[in-house]
Amino acid sequence: MRVVDAVARILRDEGVQYVFCYPVNNLIEACAAAGIRPIVCRQERVGMGMADGFSRTSNGKPLGVFTCQQGPGAENAFSGIATAFGDSTPVLVFPHSAPTDRFGVPRVFSPMRAFDPITKSIQVLNRPDRTGEIMRRALSAVRTGRPGPVAVEIPDDVGDAEVGEASLTYGPVPPVRSAGDPGDVDRAAGVLLEAKNPVIFAGHGVLQAEASDRLVQLAELIQAPVMTTLLGKGGFPEDHPLSAGTAAGVAPGTVPHFLGKADVIFAIGTSLTKHAISSAALPPGKVIVHAVSDPGDVNRDYLAQHAIVGDSRLVLEQMIEAVRDRLGGKGRDANAALVGEIRTVHRQWLEQWLPKLTSDEVPVNPYRVVWELMQAVDPAQTIITHDSGSPRSQLAPFYRATTPRGYIGFGKAHALGSSLGLIMGAKLARPDKLCINWLGDGAFGMVGTDFETAARNQIPILSVLSNNFEMATETARMTVSHGRYQTRATLGNYADMAKAMGGYAERVEQPAEVRPAIGRARRATEEGRPALVEVITSAETAISGARPT
Numbered sequence: 001m002r003v004v005d006a007v008a009r010i011l012r013d014e015g016v017q018y019v020f021c022y023p024v025n026n027l028i029e030a031c032a033a034a035g036i037r038p039i040v041c042r043q044e045r046v047g048m049g050m051a052d053g054f055s056r057t058s059n060g061k062p063l064g065v066f067t068c069q070q071g072p073g074a075e076n077a078f079s080g081i082a083t084a085f086g087d088s089t090p091v092l093v094f095p096h097s098a099p100t101d102r103f104g105v106p107r108v109f110s111p112m113r114a115f116d117p118i119t120k121s122i123q124v125l126n127r128p129d130r131t132g133e134i135m136r137r138a139l140s141a142v143r144t145g146r147p148g149p150v151a152v153e154i155p156d157d158v159g160d161a162e163v164g165e166a167s168l169t170y171g172p173v174p175p176v177r178s179a180g181d182p183g184d185v186d187r188a189a190g191v192l193l194e195a196k197n198p199v200i201f202a203g204h205g206v207l208q209a210e211a212s213d214r215l216v217q218l219a220e221l222i223q224a225p226v227m228t229t230l231l232g233k234g235g236f237p238e239d240h241p242l243s244a245g246t247a248a249g250v251a252p253g254t255v256p257h258f259l260g261k262a263d264v265i266f267a268i269g270t271s272l273t274k275h276a277i278s279s280a281a282l283p284p285g286k287v288i289v290h291a292v293s294d295p296g297d298v299n300r301d302y303l304a305q306h307a308i309v310g311d312s313r314l315v316l317e318q319m320i321e322a323v324r325d326r327l328g329g330k331g332r333d334a335n336a337a338l339v340g341e342i343r344t345v346h347r348q349w350l351e352q353w354l355p356k357l358t359s360d361e362v363p364v365n366p367y368r369v370v371w372e373l374m375q376a377v378d379p380a381q382t383i384i385t386h387d388s389g390s391p392r393s394q395l396a397p398f399y400r401a402t403t404p405r406g407y408i409g410f411g412k413a414h415a416l417g418s419s420l421g422l423i424m425g426a427k428l429a430r431p432d433k434l435c436i437n438w439l440g441d442g443a444f445g446m447v448g449t450d451f452e453t454a455a456r457n458q459i460p461i462l463s464v465l466s467n468n469f470e471m472a473t474e475t476a477r478m479t480v481s482h483g484r485y486q487t488r489a490t491l492g493n494y495a496d497m498a499k500a501m502g503g504y505a506e507r508v509e510q511p512a513e514v515r516p517a518i519g520r521a522r523r524a525t526e527e528g529r530p531a532l533v534e535v536i537t538s539a540e541t542a543i544s545g546a547r548p549t
Helices: 003-013 026-033 044-058 072-076 078-086 128-143 182-194 204-208 212-222 254-261 312-326 336-357 366-376 390-395 418-429 441-456 472-477 479-485 494-500 511-526
Strands: 018-022 037-040 064-068 091-097 121-124 149-155 198-202 226-228 243-246 264-268 287-292 306-309 382-386 434-440 462-467 504-508 531-536
Touching: 003 026, 003 128, 003 149, 018 026, 018 044, 026 037, 026 064, 026 091, 037 044, 044 064, 044 072, 044 078, 044 091, 044 418, 044 441, 064 072, 072 078, 072 091, 078 149, 078 418, 091 128, 121 128, 128 149, 182 264, 182 287, 182 306, 182 312, 198 212, 204 212, 204 312, 212 312, 226 254, 243 254, 243 336, 254 336, 264 312, 287 312, 336 366, 366 390, 366 434, 366 462, 366 511, 382 390, 382 418, 390 434, 418 434, 418 441, 434 441, 434 511, 441 462, 441 494, 462 494, 462 511, 472 479, 494 504, 494 531, 504 511, 511 531
Parallel strands: 018 037, 018 064, 064 091, 091 149, 121 149, 198 226, 198 264, 226 243, 264 287, 287 306, 382 434, 434 462, 462 531, 504 531
Antiparallel strands: none
8 A cells, every 4th residue: 555545544543534634645535535534625724723623622532633735735734733732732734745855955845844843743754664653653642741733744755655564563552641649649639728718720731631520529629719721711610609710811800819819729731831811820929739741831930839740630530539538538518608709709890891791882892792692602512712812802701611622712822813723623523512713804814715614514613703894903003004004904794705605694783683693693503504693893902801991
């Protein structure tokens, strides 16, 4: 068989269902012949986003896979790969490259060199007889330790070369997990139980370890409020009485309140990266217990007085056992005062925002769109994401994610338009869910033609688009150029575009029309059509911090 046929067979045996791609390379045909469905996008970074969204939603079971042609195709994929790397998503990437006789020639694009900073691992499949060995290493890398995109560069001539069955030397690669040091865990349990106001700060690692149920158990045992990073949103049910919401750059009032009064912060499954969008800043003077799978994250941005290195699920199970031992085999009684405090602080914060969330102004206030969207869907049956910029910061503090992977949060390395690929991948991973992305007109301008990918491949997503005819986030930084040359202004009737590309679409201009339009669009998705609701909104930007202005 050819090398690409052997790679496709390994992917099929690993349970891969789709290969997200843009032609042309020989792996696409080989995957189709092996029964793996190619999903052809309109541009490579969206295709890479689809593989990313698929893996996030399936939790890598099965993996999202992306492939592209040599040269310009691999170059265009860079942004999508960087996104997966920044958010630690396990994805297999197969960039094709020039034939081996062009290696080292000046100005011939090399994925090996270009992708090295944005992949967990990258190898060149340089000889046919190394196919099994390199695929084994790639799958081991994508399943072991901190997740991330793993790339295998396939030169065109090697992909078409013959490989013998005996030289494949491939076998299934199971994941490997490690628990924390028992002494570290026991000391951390003691610190948590001695704390007067402990807070649990959970990240993406809880979702990836499928540890949400264990996180709930620990929170109830010690009676501590729980907040999550933006990437970890949904890892703790936000309708739980102990939920303090999403501790991102823009957060509900419960976050600064409980972080401010905390004496001990138990950070689990988060790198604790200082980032203005993805994670709230931890106030100084707190005792930090940091449990994370990557030892490189310990003491990187914050001093951790206590550290545990291990898989989030295994560490949480150890913590639960250690806490129970110290409490004589039972948990603490439900803390009605704490629950009441969480509820009161959240209600007071929400009341400050209600004038915006329920505003009748025209053009429609974007916070009203968030409010109507929240009333229109059941979070337990929905997967939702936002795009970069204002939609992200407007949605994240208010939307309550109640199930693991019901919310795709991101922020570290995402270009405008990322939400479209992510939500298409999510829908393919979970066709039973209502899959929604909320984006702005700037994001649609970047990737809008890939709405046709959804229509052509019968991927019934629901896109809610806020169109304010302006690059509103840039308002403060482009005053002179806009005043003279209207540099922030944009144009477009995106509902008409969506219709022309084969989807269902409506354009909404009145606040009272938003929720009914979302309902009609949802029915269109149930009939198998992608849908877009374009809402003409004001140019109000998201506000940093917990209070409206």
